[in-house]
Amino acid sequence: MLNKLTKKQIELQSVVRDEWINLALHEQKFDKEEIEAGVKWLYYASNFEEPKVVIVESPKDLAKKFSASVWASVRDSVGDSVGDSVRASVGDSVRASVWASVRDSVRASVGDSVRASVGDSVRASVWASVRDSVRASVGDSVRDSVRDSVGDSVGDSVRASVWDSVSYACLSGDADDASWMNYWQRIGIYKDKDSKLKNYLGYLRSGAYYVLFFEKVAFVMIRPTLVKQNERKQLHSTDSPALAWKDGTEEYYLQGIKFEKKWWDKIVNDKMSAKEVLAIDNTEHRRIAYEMMDKTKMKKLKGYKVLDEVKDDGYGYGMKIISFKLPEIGTIKYLNCFCPTTGREYFLGTDEVTCWQAKAKSFSFNSDELKFINEW
Amino acid sequence: MKQAYRHGEILLVKIDKLPKGLKEEKSNVLMAGSHANSHTFDKGKIYLKTDGQTFGYLVAKDTKLFHPEHSPKGAKIKDGVYQLIKQVEFTPDGFKPVVD
Numbered sequence: 181m182l183n184k185l186t187k188k189q190i191e192l193q194s195v196v197r198d199e200w201i202n203l204a205l206h207e208q209k210f211d212k213e214e215i216e217a218g219v220k221w222l223y224y225a226s227n228f229e230e231p232k233v234v235i236v237e238s239p240k241d242l243a244k245k246f247s248a249s250v251w252a253s254v255r256d257s258v259g260d261s262v263g264d265s266v267r268a269s270v271g272d273s274v275r276a277s278v279w280a281s282v283r284d285s286v287r288a289s290v291g292d293s294v295r296a297s298v299g300d301s302v303r304a305s306v307w308a309s310v311r312d313s314v315r316a317s318v319g320d321s322v323r324d325s326v327r328d329s330v331g332d333s334v335g336d337s338v339r340a341s342v343w344d345s346v347s348y349a350c351l352s353g354d355a356d357d358a359s360w361m362n363y364w365q366r367i368g369i370y371k372d373k374d375s376k377l378k379n380y381l382g383y384l385r386s387g388a389y390y391v392l393f394f395e396k397v398a399f400v401m402i403r404p405t406l407v408k409q410n411e412r413k414q415l416h417s418t419d420s421p422a423l424a425w426k427d428g429t430e431e432y433y434l435q436g437i438k439f440e441k442k443w444w445d446k447i448v449n450d451k452m453s454a455k456e457v458l459a460i461d462n463t464e465h466r467r468i469a470y471e472m473m474d475k476t477k478m479k480k481l482k483g484y485k486v487l488d489e490v491k492d493d494g495y496g497y498g499m500k501i502i503s504f505k506l507p508e509i510g511t512i513k514y515l516n517c518f519c520p521t522t523g524r525e526y527f528l529g530t531d532e533v534t535c536w537q538a539k540a541k542s543f544s545f546n547s548d549e550l551k552f553i554n555e556w
Numbered sequence: 557m558k559q560a561y562r563h564g565e566i567l568l569v570k571i572d573k574l575p576k577g578l579k580e581e582k583s584n585v586l587m588a589g590s591h592a593n594s595h596t597f598d599k600g601k602i603y604l605k606t607d608g609q610t611f612g613y614l615v616a617k618d619t620k621l622f623h624p625e626h627s628p629k630g631a632k633i634k635d636g637v638y639q640l641i642k643q644v645e646f647t648p649d650g651f652k653p654v655v656d
Binding site: 461462463512513519521522529530531542543544545549550552553554555556 | 559562593608621623625626631633641643644648652655
């Protein structure tokens with residue numbers, strides 16, 4: 181039992197952490213043969229038959245090949261059975277068979293505290309922004325692709341099935357645990373007698389970025405060619421796509437929120453008027469566009485007025501009702517408020533003239549009917 | 557006055573009891589968000605039923621609410637039954653659900 185780490189062992193934590201963050205976000209290496217061999221080994225180690233390995237280059241490419249392969253085989257059984265047919269995923273079993281023995285061997289050593297220094301940092305860099313965004317992008321691409329041939333409800337069903345079938349046994353899903361286990365291996369705590377960890381880490385290093393494992397076919401998306409993040413590890417770039425893929429697909433993000441290129445271009449170059457920014461229908465897009473807008477534009481709105489102002493909303497932030505006139509519509513009013521957790525500033529359309537009433541009314545109550553216990 | 561929690565664009569209003577005829581959903585998702593950010597919970601039961609701004613009910617017992625931005629580590633709410641209400645905003649075309 182190891183009770184204390186040496187200075188050298190502690191220093192190695194940040195080395196291993198940075199190696200895996202680099203592997204997951206910035207390394208360009210991709211070896212098709214290594215990936216195929218790695219996937220086949222994973223299936224073999226999990227007592228599954230060798231699958232057909234389909235390498236894809238982007239979420240769109242995955243949607244295309246998924247539709248042509250798995251979906252083609254189940255599209256006749258639309259309805260409830262779609263989910264069951266597509267969901268015959270083996271991803272969780274595959275991952276469990278690898279990790280179970282490794283994890284059990286090392287977890288009792290120094291304790292979970294070391295994990296926070298290595299695995300959690302990798303997780304924060306890779307998971308919350310990149311992996312979840314890729315997952316959403318994959319789901320949407322697959323749904324849109326399938327929707328061309330069937331109805332919306334089936335499209336949504338297949339999207340949900342694909343969403344559920346994503347395996348963590350890939351670089352975007354397992355870089356955190358891999359870094360942690362790799363650390364134990366490198367300081368000699370885990371001996372890896374059956375070479376399972378070595379094989380698994382080798383598979384991850386080959387560039388299998390995002391995977392869907394089914395009984396007979398494994399879809400493996402290779403790593404992106406570009407990942408850009410802000411200091412909060414959100415996908416973010418004001419001068420290029422934040423995510424780009426080998427097939428030329430580019431995705432634009434600001435503060436972790438995805439935008440179409442034309443909107444991204446207008447926002448980062450401050451080409452929108454305050455009126456256009458406030459008219460954006462998605463509140464997160466509106467918030468970011470407002471944050472990046474030159475605020476002096478607000479004063480240029482015709483008839484701009486502050487109708488009501490609250491100094492403290494209970495969480496240290498102010499609230500305002502602002503109004504201005506649009507020739508074709510008349511007076512427009514917004515509740516200007518802040519998220520108590522993130523401090524982000526929002527504008528919500530309202531027909532009220534006081535802040536508290538506007539807030540309550542947005543949930544179909546009057547201000548004297550609601551008592552907020554807590555807000556996040 | 558009704559007691560309420562706000563979790564982003566969701567209001568949880570404490571009510572006395574669960575309406576009749578609801579079916580529990582096998583899900584931990586309060587509301588799926590765009591941009592890969594969903595409102596989820598642990599240790600509770602959810603019953604989905606859309607009626608105006610109401611989209612369901614949550615029976616909370618040692619329940620925490622999660623959202624990557626609003627409460628990544630979990631936000632504890634009191635045990636009880638809650639009506640789930642989605643926020644709307646006023647537009648020149650009338651009230652519309654807040655889209656994020």
